[in-house]
Amino acid sequence: MKNETQEKKSAPLLVQMLIYAAVLFVSQFISNSMPKSFPLPTAVVGLVLLYLLLTLHIIKVEWVDSFGGAMIGLIGFLFVPSGISLAANLKIMHDEGIKLVIVIILATIVLLVVTAYTTRLLLLLSEKWFHHDSGMEKQSQEDK
Template sequence: MGIFAAVLFVSSLISPLFPASFPVPTPVIGLILLYLLLATHIVKLHNVEKFGDFMISLIAFLFVPSGIQLAANLDILRTEGVQIVLVTLIATIILLVVVAYTTAGFIWLAKHVFHVNTTVDN
């Protein structure tokens, strides 16, 4: 948990450095920092895996407030529901494609530029 707290603390220091026209949320910076730490083997997977699995198990609980807020605003969903669903689907597809190509780019970069083995050991 200390590693996650440290990464979140550092990302909270970095987040205000972005311009107001391009705000980057602290958790997003934290995810990028944690990915970089794991990819460069500064932090080992076994050091964060147990707490990460625990946090993933809480995801359903964290969506409860969103569901309550959605139920409280059903009139908005009734009038603009199709648009919200379409934007959500399109954004999800774009996100998945960007993440896939970004990861593939990092793997290519690691293999061809830095000559690093990118296989994952269990």
């Protein structure tokens, strides 16, 4: 599957940008119509929407692949303004800053490890209970 998509020519950059802009535009509309108590940001709606468009074969992967890959590669940089925005809230650090930073560091590690280990445990259990054939499992490992 991978080789197939690489052989096909990707759509021109502006066409790819047009698709992203159109998906975001519709997503913003959906996001705005969500109730206040259940917020779904534009970007999350857009991710689901673009995924559905790809899965339902309404748009082809080569129409969105190369621009998307480039954007994902930039995320580290795109996040810099969020980091610097802490400059507006330095007051928080005065009250219980060190404690907060300690909790946040530990929480990050907890979230990573708990999620990963829970998944590993449930995958093991599901394979025991439902006797999945292990053939596909191996194949997907090799793909990686």
